[in-house]
Amino acid sequence: MPGVVGSAAADYSSSDSLGTSAAQTRSAAVEDLIRQDPGRFRVLTGDRPTGQLHLGHYFGTLHNRVRLQDLGVEMFVLIADYQVLTDRDVADHLVEHVEGLVLDYLAIGIDPDQSTVFAHSAIPALNQLLLPFLSLVSVAELGRNPTVKDEIAHSRQSAVSGLMFTYPAHQAADILFCKANLVPVGQDQLPHLELTRSIARRFNDRYGTGAGLFPEPDALLSDAPLLLGTDGTKMSKSRGNAIALAASADETARLIRGAKTDADRHITYDPVNRPEVSSLVLLAALCLGRDPHQIADDIGNAGAATLKNTVSEAVNEYLAPIRARRKQLAQDRGLIRQVLREGNERATAVADATLTDVRAAMNSVY
Missing domain, CATH: 3.40.50.620 (HUPs)
Structure with a gap:
């Protein structure tokens, strides 16, 4: 011991x-x-x-x-x-x-x-x-x-x-x-x-x-760092606002498309003043292994739709091998x-x- x-x-x-x-x-x-x-x-x-x-x-x-x-x-x-x-x-x-x-x-x-x-x-x-x-x-x-x-x-x-x-x-x-x-x-x-x-x-x-x-x-x-759920509150199983590891790629994209953002089209990483947008930026950064400020700068004025597409692609690519292993293991x-x-x-x-x-x-x- x-x-x-x-x-x-x-x-x-x-x-x-x-x-x-x-x-x-x-x-x-x-x-x-x-x-x-x-x-x-x-x-x-x-x-x-x-x-x-x-x-x-x-x-x-x-x-x-x-x-x-x-x-x-x-x-x-x-x-x-x-x-x-x-x-x-x-x-x-x-x-x-x-x-x-x-x-x-x-x-x-x-x-x-x-x-x-x-x-x-x-x-x-x-x-x-x-x-x-x-x-x-x-x-x-x-x-x-x-x-x-x-x-x-x-x-x-x-x-x-x-x-x-x-x-x-x-x-x-x-x-x-x-x-x-x-x-x-x-x-x-x-x-x-x-x-x-x-x-x-x-x-x-x-x-x-x-x-x-x-x-x-x-x-x-x-x-x-704290990741927010799709409704802008803490991600939680009981609140129904979470993206499950076992979710399909299509379900993940659908959930992220429905995530709460704000009215400002220009994307920035500002967790204090823009928590919902910043949580999405952070999620993409964690999956891509990049700095969240760089992610936000790359998207710039392209708006929330582009941000959500970026996040969906990053999450699905990151989780793909995990989901493949899980699917295979579930058969046994x-x-x-x-x-x-x-x-x-x-x-x-x-x-x-x-x-x-x-x-x-x-x-x-x-």
């Missing part, structure tokens, strides 16, 4: 500029350490199976997972099927969505021989960690978590379930079951990670005998199930070993 990244001095609990600045500084230092010795890191990351992954996911997190994997970082990729229930009454189309996630992972380059892809519900020992972890946090701490408060405020349920309220502790179990010491997150997820660090520290202090059982994981902050459902089965087996072995360590530390081996 990789050792702890560094000291426990880093504090991700603050959402103010000082806390963010400290997290950014630490994240930059971690990037340097990854380049020097990727094998010392174990990463936990993942997605909820609530629908198709889209371009926002790809440029926000997915391509970074492949980068870390290819550098030699040990990756655990969680399909968080239990967490689907945090903000909805039932988990609709779960098999379809879980298998779709596996297809997307394989198509973008996640290698199941290098990365462990597994499902929440298949790892009993992981979920059993929730009980001792909940004993280490207060109700007030759970209630103060800004992500939980925001999710509760926007929940589609008439009443918020206990699973939603305990989600930060469950996420800590996700991270610590494999003793991950690095978690790629956005800035809005830093309070979640700080609670995980607190749980690790408190367990080590309460039950540790010298060396700590759990590392205090570091944040690897994403510098990925047995392969999808094999990837999950083998990933579940590896994750179960790790979780069982961790739970054994936890029981021994808590003096509860009978």
